[in-house]
Amino acid sequence: MSNATVNRAIDLLFKYTGIFCTLSALVILAIFLINIVSEGLSRIDWQFISSLPSRKAERAGILTAWTGTVWILSLTAIISIPFGVSAGIYLEEYGRKNRLASIVEVNIANLAGVPSIIYGLLGLEIFVRILNFGGSLLAGSFTLALLILPIIIVATREALKAVPKTLREASYGIGATKWQTIWYQVLPAASGGILTGIILALSRAVGETAPLIVIGALAYVPFVPTNPMDEFTVMPMQIFNWISRPQHEFLVNGAAAIIILLLITFIMNGIAIYLRNKWQKKINW
Amino acid sequence: MNRKTTEKIIEGGLALCGALTILVTLGIIWVLFSESVNFFSEVSIVDFLTDPEWTPLFTQKHYGILPLLSGTLLTTAIAIGTAMPVGLIIAVYLSEYAHKKFRSRVKPVMEILAAIPTVVYGFFALTVVTPFLQSFIPGVSTFNALSAGLVMGVMIVPMISSLSEDALFAVPKSLREAAYGMGSTRFQTSFKVIVPAASSGILVSIILAVGRAIGETMVVAIAAGQQPTLTFDPRQSVETITAYIVQVSLGDVQHGSLEYNTIFAAGITLFIVTFILNHISYWIKKRFQEKYE
Amino acid sequence: MKIIEAIDVNAYYGENHALTNINIEIKENTVTAFIGPSGCGKTTFLRMMNRMNDYVEGFRKEGTLLIDGKDVYRKKVKLEELRQHVGMVFQRPNPFPKSIFENVAYGLRIRGVGNKKEIEERVEKSLKKAALWSEVKDSLHKSAYSLSGGQQQRLCIARTLAVKPSIILMDEPASALDPLSTSKIEELIAELKQQYTIVIVTHNMQQASRISDHTAFFYLGSLIEFDKTNVIFTNPANKQTENYITGRFG
Numbered sequence: 001m002s003n004a005t006v007n008r009a010i011d012l013l014f015k016y017t018g019i020f021c022t023l024s025a026l027v028i029l030a031i032f033l034i035n036i037v038s039e040g041l042s043r044i045d046w047q048f049i050s051s052l053p054s055r056k057a058e059r060a061g062i063l064t065a066w067t068g069t070v071w072i073l074s075l076t077a078i079i080s081i082p083f084g085v086s087a088g089i090y091l092e093e094y095g096r097k098n099r100l101a102s103i104v105e106v107n108i109a110n111l112a113g114v115p116s117i118i119y120g121l122l123g124l125e126i127f128v129r130i131l132n133f134g135g136s137l138l139a140g141s142f143t144l145a146l147l148i149l150p151i152i153i154v155a156t157r158e159a160l161k162a163v164p165k166t167l168r169e170a171s172y173g174i175g176a177t178k179w180q181t182i183w184y185q186v187l188p189a190a191s192g193g194i195l196t197g198i199i200l201a202l203s204r205a206v207g208e209t210a211p212l213i214v215i216g217a218l219a220y221v222p223f224v225p226t227n228p229m230d231e232f233t234v235m236p237m238q239i240f241n242w243i244s245r246p247q248h249e250f251l252v253n254g255a256a257a258i259i260i261l262l263l264i265t266f267i268m269n270g271i272a273i274y275l276r277n278k279w280q281k282k283i284n285w
Numbered sequence: 286m287n288r289k290t291t292e293k294i295i296e297g298g299l300a301l302c303g304a305l306t307i308l309v310t311l312g313i314i315w316v317l318f319s320e321s322v323n324f325f326s327e328v329s330i331v332d333f334l335t336d337p338e339w340t341p342l343f344t345q346k347h348y349g350i351l352p353l354l355s356g357t358l359l360t361t362a363i364a365i366g367t368a369m370p371v372g373l374i375i376a377v378y379l380s381e382y383a384h385k386k387f388r389s390r391v392k393p394v395m396e397i398l399a400a401i402p403t404v405v406y407g408f409f410a411l412t413v414v415t416p417f418l419q420s421f422i423p424g425v426s427t428f429n430a431l432s433a434g435l436v437m438g439v440m441i442v443p444m445i446s447s448l449s450e451d452a453l454f455a456v457p458k459s460l461r462e463a464a465y466g467m468g469s470t471r472f473q474t475s476f477k478v479i480v481p482a483a484s485s486g487i488l489v490s491i492i493l494a495v496g497r498a499i500g501e502t503m504v505v506a507i508a509a510g511q512q513p514t515l516t517f518d519p520r521q522s523v524e525t526i527t528a529y530i531v532q533v534s535l536g537d538v539q540h541g542s543l544e545y546n547t548i549f550a551a552g553i554t555l556f557i558v559t560f561i562l563n564h565i566s567y568w569i570k571k572r573f574q575e576k577y578e
Numbered sequence: 579m580k581i582i583e584a585i586d587v588n589a590y591y592g593e594n595h596a597l598t599n600i601n602i603e604i605k606e607n608t609v610t611a612f613i614g615p616s617g618c619g620k621t622t623f624l625r626m627m628n629r630m631n632d633y634v635e636g637f638r639k640e641g642t643l644l645i646d647g648k649d650v651y652r653k654k655v656k657l658e659e660l661r662q663h664v665g666m667v668f669q670r671p672n673p674f675p676k677s678i679f680e681n682v683a684y685g686l687r688i689r690g691v692g693n694k695k696e697i698e699e700r701v702e703k704s705l706k707k708a709a710l711w712s713e714v715k716d717s718l719h720k721s722a723y724s725l726s727g728g729q730q731q732r733l734c735i736a737r738t739l740a741v742k743p744s745i746i747l748m749d750e751p752a753s754a755l756d757p758l759s760t761s762k763i764e765e766l767i768a769e770l771k772q773q774y775t776i777v778i779v780t781h782n783m784q785q786a787s788r789i790s791d792h793t794a795f796f797y798l799g800s801l802i803e804f805d806k807t808n809v810i811f812t813n814p815a816n817k818q819t820e821n822y823i824t825g826r827f828g
Contacts, residue, residue, distance in 0.1 A: 011472040018378025021371050026394055028439055032401075032409050039412070083302050090299035097635075104303060106567050107310050113493060113563040114556065115500025117527050118313060120534075121552045125316040129540070146309055153306070166672040173630065173668065174685045174737060175661030177288060179295050184688065185674060207402025210502035210527065214534045214548075236404040236503075243408050243507060251412065258405050269400045273393065288658065 036262070040255025048256060052222050053238065057249030062257050064221045065238035068137070069206060069264070071225055072234055075141030076148070076205050081198055084149050088156025088194075093182055112150040119147045120214025128215050135216025138228040143211050148201040155197020159190035192279025196272045203268035207261070209236040235261045317556055320549035327543055333550065339513040339529075341547045342536070348547065350554060352513035356430065356523035360505055361498040363434025363519060364441055369491060371438070372445025376487075379446070380453040381475045392447075399443040407507030410436035415508065424520045428510030431519035437504050441494045448493065452486020452573070453479055485573035492566040496559045502527035526551045581606045581745065581775050582627065587641035589622055591634065596622045598799045600641070604792070606744075609767060609776045611786035611807065614796035615822070620779045623796070624747050626650070627777070628664040629657060645745065662689070664745045665738035670754050671730035673722035673737070678705075678714050681722050681733055685741040700740055708736035709766050728759025735766065746770065748778040752785070764789050783823065787811045795819045 051061020091108075095101040123143030133139040163186050171181040187194075212234060219241045221233040233241075235257060242254035325333070328348045336349025379388050414432040419425045425432075456479050464474040480487065502525075510522030511532050524532070530548045538544045582604040589597035597619045604610050612620035622631065629650060631637045643650045645664060662685070673681050682701045691697055701718075705711040710732040714725070722733055731751060738746060748767075752760040767776060767789050780786050786793055787807055794804040795816075803810065803819045814820045821827055 007470045007473065011470040014374075014472045014475075015378070015382055018374055018382055021374045022378060022383075022391055024371075025375065025398065025439075025442060026391070029394060029398055031413070032405075035409070035413055036405070083305055086299045086302035087306060090296075090303040094296055094299060095303070104306060106564065108306055109567045110560060110563040111306060111309060113496050113500075113559055113566075114313065115496075115502070115527065115559060117500065117502050117530055118317075118552055118556050118559075121530070121549065122309075122313050122316050124534075125320070126312060149306065149309070166668070166670065167674065169630070169633075169668065170672040170674065170734070171684075172633070173628065173661060173666040174688075174741065175658040176684075176688045177292055177658055179292050180688045184684070189675060203400060207400075207404070209402070209404050210506075210531060213531050216534070219535065236402055239404050239408070240503065240507065243411065254408060258408060261402060262405065265400055265402060266397065269396065273396070289656075 033262075036255050036258050040252055040257070040259050043252050043256035044259060048253075049260075052224075053220060053233075054222075057247060057253055060242075060250075060253055062235065062238060062260065064224055065233055065235045065257065066260070067224045068217075068221070068232040068234045071137050071228075071232060072141055072144065072212075073202060073206060075137060075228060076144045077198075077202055079141055080145035080148055080152055080201070083145075084152030084198075084201075085156050085194060087149075088153045088160065089182065089187075091153065092157045092160040093178070093186070108150045108153055112154065115210075116147055116208055117210040117214060119143055120211030122146065123211060123215045133229070135218065135231055136229045137225055137232045139215050140212050140217055140232065140234075141228075143215055144205045144208060147208065147211060148205050151201040151204065152198055155201070156190075156194050159193025159197065160186060162193060163189045192275055196276040196279065199268055199272035199275070203265055203272070206234075206268070207236055207265060209234075209240055212237060213240075235264075313556065317549055317553040320546050321553045324543065324546035324550040328550075337515050339524075341544050342533075342538075348550075350526075350551070352515040353524060353526045353529055353551060354554070355515050355517065356505075356509065356513060357499055357525040357527070359430045359517055359519060359523055360434045360437060360501075360509055360525055361495060363431060364437035364498040364501075365491070365495055367435055367438030368441040368445055368494060372442045372490075372494075373449055373487065375442065375446040376449035376453060377475050377480065380450050381471055381479065395443040395447060398439070399447075401440075403440065403501065403503040404507070406436050406440050407433075407504045410504055410508035422520065426510075426520060426522050428508060428512070428522040429520050430509050430523045433505045433507075433509035434519065436508065437498050437501055440501075440504065441497055444497060445490050445494050448490030449483070449487045452483040452490065455486065456482045485569050489566045489570045489573070492562050492569075496562040496566075499562075500527065500555065500559055501525075502531060506531045526555050580604065581646060582777070583642075583644040583647075584623075585642040585644070587623070587626070587643055588639065589619070589626065589631070590636075590638040591622075592636035596799055600801050602794060602801060602804055604775065604777065606775050607771060607773070608791040609771045609778065609789055610792045610794060611790035612777065612779045612794050612796060613781075613783060613786050613822070614802075615827070616781075617798075618796040619799040620794075620796045621749055624749055624777060624779050627745070627747055628661050628666050630666065632657075658689075662741045663743055664747060665741065665743035666747045666749065667731070667734050667738055667751045669750045671727060671734050673725075673730050673733050676722060677719045678722050678725070678733060679718040682737050682740045685737060689741070701736075704736040704740040705733075707739050707770070708732045709762065709769075710736055726759070728755050728762060731755060731759070731763060732766065735763075739770075743774065745775045745777070748776065750779055750781060753781060760785075783811075795822060797822070 048061045050063050051059060052063050054060040091104060120143060123139055127133045127139035127142045128135060167185050167189060168181055171185045217233055217237055218231055221231060225232045239254050239257045242250040333348055333350055336347050337351050338347035338349050339352045340347045379391060410432045414436055415427065418431060460478055460482060461474060464478045505525045506528040509525060509528060511524050511528060512522045513524040514521055529551055533548050580603040584600045584602045587597060587600040600623060612624060614620050625631045626643055639651065674684060679701055682704050683697050686697050686700060702711060705714065710729060713729060722730060725733060752763045770776060790807045793807045793810040795802045797818055803814060803816045810819060811823060814823060
């Protein structure tokens with residue numbers, strides 16, 4: 001066999017390997033989803049969504065879990081968005097190219113890669129113990145806010161970077177100050193990208209379990225939280241709790257709750273991707 | 286209040302938010318360090334690093350981190366062993382072979398895979414992968430490292446493939462033109478020219494993926510088990526550093542006790558490893574960016 | 579009355595010596611063209627007048643640049659006031675992603691002009707001065723991007739006029755436009771010079787000879803010759819000027 005024939009054969013072989021691997025990923029995803037849906041779909045009904053957890057699987061529901069998720073999501077958003085976006089603006093628009101700026105940059109890259117459970121340990125010590133928030137929604141949301149802060153900062157910076165220089169030039173040329181230029185021109189132009197980043201960050205927060213376990217989100221919470229100092233649980237924790245039990249009925253409950261959690265996650269990601277496409281078309285002016 | 290003062294105040298406020306990030310890192314280091322100091326005042330570092338048993342919650346207490354480390358290492362190795370080849374193949378295929386249409390269909394699916402909460406992957410590992418493995422491999426226990434490792438691998442594939450793809454994409458077109466112009470096949474161009482050119486970026490993606498696997502908690506907590514076993518047999522139940530921290534947090538351990546402080550000792554080990562990995566990958570990435578800018 | 583005066587001005591981008599010993603006086607209500615081959619420093623010098631070079635890393639200057647007798651680079655200068663006084667039109671039209679009306683109103687709003695009626699009056703006046711009013715008066719709230727390239731550039735001129743500058747700097751304002759739009763802009767410049775002092779950088783020598791009163795020829799960072807336009811183009815004193823004008827290089 002000539003060299004050329006062998007080379008062509010290898011090329012073809014790789015092509016099929018590539019298709020195979022890519023499709024496998026899709027197939028595996030499909031298997032996951034089908035499995036989960038088949039296990040849990042039948043369990044979902046109004047009773048399931050509106051019941052408190054219980055020792056009896058048939059009576060247990062996700063009421064406290066999803067209300068906890070809504071609480072955590074809202075509080076985390078309120079805390080993380082202003083700090084994250086502001087830090088992103090500062091680093092991208094004001095930070096000089098000096099040693100301090102590059103230290104902060106490495107630092108953020110590091111924080112983005114710190115395992116989420118370490119944030120749990122941080123939250124445990126600072127928010128639960130020292131600041132005495134206890135195992136409350138407040139402690140949980142502060143912890144998660146710190147966790148997703150690097151994501152928001154990086155997304156903000158990328159969005160700001162994408163705004164064309166000519167826009168800033170035009171604004172300065174007419175005598176606007178730096179902050180006026182940022183507030184009236186750059187931020188509005190970058191808002192789509194920033195929003196996308198925020199939604200993706202929050203969607204990550206919705207699925208987080210480990211840090212919340214560490215700060216003391218409880219496994220069994222028989223009441224709906226009414227204020228930020230209340231103890232709480234969230235969807236992923238409830239799922240973890242149920243699937244850790246040997247009884248099959250709890251596994252089914254877990255699967256059902258997963259379906260709802262996935263729905264929330266997919267909707268959030270879907271919105272973010274849709275926004276990102278719209279925004280990217282817009283900035284190609 | 287005049288313009289200039291307002292501008293200065295706004296800049297100061299924004300700068301403070303930027304400084305917050307440094308505070309977070311310092312906070313993490315302080316918390317882990319101070320509690321670990323308490324731990325190491327009672328347990329010697331030598332014991333910590335060499336004792337082959339980790340049983341702080343039993344009556345016969347041992348404080349050797351090796352079992353937890355081996356659990357983490359084993360699951361991570363399986364995960365990377367699965368994800369690295371698959372992720373790279375997908376990256377090369379999408380970047381160099383696939384049609385635009387195919388790419389645009391596949392990329393959202395990859396994003397979905399990456400967005401699924403880890404607890405869901407844990408469920409899948411426990412209820413589908415383990416029984417599947419048990420059906421043809423003898424000796425696979427209900428909680429085992431293999432299931433958890435494989436599922437973590439699937440979870441990490443999107444990360445390796447998308448980061449590697451970005452790295453491949455950044456290689457200038459002129460290099461490809463040179464290779465094809467000389468009559469190379471796509472395979473040759475991809476693996477002899479493009480991948481080497483993008484090697485730093487690909488390396489970064491792998492290092493980050495390793496860090497991700499090491500820090501993963503829920504998949505291993507659900508599917509790998511809570512029995513710290515010093516073993517390299519993937520069919521057995523193991524406990525990772527992260528799963529241990531979860532185990533203690535779920536229990537009733539007294540704050541301030543030695544058992545409680547073990548989670549910080551475990552945590553600081555984890556932090557140091559990921560800290561080193563993150564920094565290595567950051568500097569490689571910086572050098573790589575400078576190469577193509 | 580000299581309104582712009584440069585005394586021994588030198589400029590550097592890092593190690594690159596971009597302008598060498600520039601001395602020039604520009605009079606009020608004239609149109610001055612800066613000509614010269616690419617990289618000769620004419621744009622650098624233009625951008626010093628409203629300090630747009632501040633945003634380029636490594637930029638340094640020596641010497642004195644006076645506008646209305648005041649040093650542009652003095653310590654206490656208020657950039658926002660400088661740029662109201664000295665407006666700029668850029669090479670590629672860069673309207674804001676806002677409506678036509680809001681583009682012109684922007685300069686007023688950031689300076690705290692709040693009165694709705696006043697804003698409307700000034701917007702209309704500026705659009706009229708920029709010879710754009712009749713084309714847009716019924717669609718002021720449409721996006722600026724719905725306009726053609728030539729219209730967008732006139733919008734940018736209107737935007738600059740709205741804040742009532744005395745000097746208008748133009749950096750190759752018609753180079754991205756078609757011939758018809760270009761001639762409209764040139765007509766506009768001829769009208770504007772009655773009220774404003776205009777400095778225009780251009781690659782197009784015919785354009786320079788058409789619209790300017792004075793012309794400055796730059797080459798490799800130095801000001802080679804500065805004189806009345808008809809002198810430069812018919813009887814230049816310097817051999818290099820003559821070579822550039824006649825197309826022997828450039």
